[in-house]
Amino acid sequence: xxxxxxxxxxxxxxxxxxxxxxxxxxxxxxxxxxxxxxxxxxxxxxxxxxxxxxxxxxxxxxxxxxxxxxxxxxxxxxxxxxxxxxxxxxxxxxxxxxxxxxxxxxxxxxxxxxxxxxxxxxxxxxxxxxxxxxxxxxxxxxxxxxxxxxxxxxxxxxxxxxxxxxxxxxxxxxxxxxxxxxxxxxxxxxxxxxxxxxxxxxxxxxxxxxxxxxxxxxxxxxxxxxxxxxxxxxxxxxxxxxxxxxxxxxxxxxxxxxxxxxxxxxxxxxxxxxxxxxxxxxxxxxxxxxxxxxxxxxxxxxxxxxxxxxxxxxxxxxxxxxxxxxxxxxxxxxxxxxxxxxxxxxxxxxxxxxxxxxxxx
Ligand SMILES: Nc1ncnc2c1ncn2[C@@H]1O[C@H](COP(=O)(O)OP(=O)(O)OP(=O)(O)O)[C@@H](O)[C@H]1O
Ligand SMILES: [Mg+2]
Numbered sequence: 001x002x003x004x005x006x007x008x009x010x011x012x013x014x015x016x017x018x019x020x021x022x023x024x025x026x027x028x029x030x031x032x033x034x035x036x037x038x039x040x041x042x043x044x045x046x047x048x049x050x051x052x053x054x055x056x057x058x059x060x061x062x063x064x065x066x067x068x069x070x071x072x073x074x075x076x077x078x079x080x081x082x083x084x085x086x087x088x089x090x091x092x093x094x095x096x097x098x099x100x101x102x103x104x105x106x107x108x109x110x111x112x113x114x115x116x117x118x119x120x121x122x123x124x125x126x127x128x129x130x131x132x133x134x135x136x137x138x139x140x141x142x143x144x145x146x147x148x149x150x151x152x153x154x155x156x157x158x159x160x161x162x163x164x165x166x167x168x169x170x171x172x173x174x175x176x177x178x179x180x181x182x183x184x185x186x187x188x189x190x191x192x193x194x195x196x197x198x199x200x201x202x203x204x205x206x207x208x209x210x211x212x213x214x215x216x217x218x219x220x221x222x223x224x225x226x227x228x229x230x231x232x233x234x235x236x237x238x239x240x241x242x243x244x245x246x247x248x249x250x251x252x253x254x255x256x257x258x259x260x261x262x263x264x265x266x267x268x269x270x271x272x273x274x275x276x277x278x279x280x281x282x283x284x285x286x287x288x289x290x291x292x293x294x295x296x297x298x299x300x301x302x303x304x305x306x307x308x309x310x311x312x313x314x315x316x317x318x319x320x321x322x323x324x325x326x327x328x329x330x331x332x333x334x335x336x337x338x339x340x341x342x343x344x345x346x347x348x349x350x351x352x353x354x355x356x357x358x359x360x361x
Contacts, residue, residue, distance in 0.1 A: 212284030
């Protein structure tokens with residue numbers, strides 16, 4: 001567990017109190033998005049959510065909205081996973097949320113929320129059949145842009161989910177697949193804030209540009225749809241009232257470090273790209289910065305060697321893997337890294353929300 005004496009940990013607790021003092025009720029919906037695959041999105045969502053839940057007493061719901069279901073496979077035990085997906089069709093997954101809407105029955109009645117004790121959070125687990133609903137969301141998007149009731153209702157599917165879960169949680173985290181497809185669009189248009197996990201490579205620089213452009217186009221198109229809505233009473237009021245998608249920052253993952261005289265340094269080849277990231281991020285996402293001095297860099301998670309796959313086979317967060325040997329070292333590094341990212345996460349959340357409150361008043 002986190003050292004209670006750590007300044008990052010204590011500061012994060014103070015920031016959480018500051019957030020509570022702002023008097024906002026209901027969970028904040030945060031999505032973790034990068035249309036580049038394999039950059040560590042799922043690993044970050046699961047472990048940051050665990051850090052917030054286990055060490056900072058936050059009530060977290062994690063939604064696995066990626067048809068690959070990697071987060072689900074990570075956090076459920078092998079028996080639970082087999083018990084859910086071993087038969088012909090799984091029940092109690094995110095498919096239960098989407099299916100009724102897709103056959104014209106409106107929003108689902110209940111949310112299939114389950115507990116994930118080792119990670120300290122609740123989850124709506126994923127389903128490969130989510131991929132089958134991608135077409136539905138894509139078709140309905142055309143209708144949504146023109147203000148059609150059905151299209152807007154489908155587009156606000158995740159908004160509806162967030163609204164229904166909001167009173168029970170501090171945060172709702174979304175793990176998303178690596179695409180600029182319809183499911184991810186619907187989540188991004190419903191979330192309060194987004195975080196960009198990335199790897200240190202030139203492909204991530206390019207992906208950030210795509211994210212910036214896609215978000216801009218989608219938000220404009222949705223604003224038109226809302227303006228021309230056939231039936232404005234269908235719009236999810238809570239989500240639309242003065243809302244603006246906030247950018248909390250980016251996290252780099254899996255770079256290699258080398259140690260010289262007990263000082264760790266990022267390997268030079270990574271550093272060459274890493275130094276370009278702040279400029280690349282600012283150039284496409286500057287309009288999301290709450291102030292010119294905003295620092296979107298939430299932290300760097302170095303390659304944690306075999307701690308990552310070990311935490312997967314144990315279905316346990318990296319910060320609580322209890323094995324001895326070399327794992328003791330990497331686990332303590334993981335703890336420090338996640339403590340620091342959690343602290344930066346709350347700092348930026350406060351900065352972004354202070355700005356959005358000032359613009360709305
Ligand atoms: N800090 C790390 N150290 C070592 N391995 C890591 C680290 N972060 C992630 N990995 C490994 O990298 C791989 C990709 O990570 P992950 O599945 O989280 O990426 P992703 O962005 O969610 O992928 P996808 O785009 O397919 O959803 C996994 O095998 C994971 O164990
Ligand atoms: Mg993933």
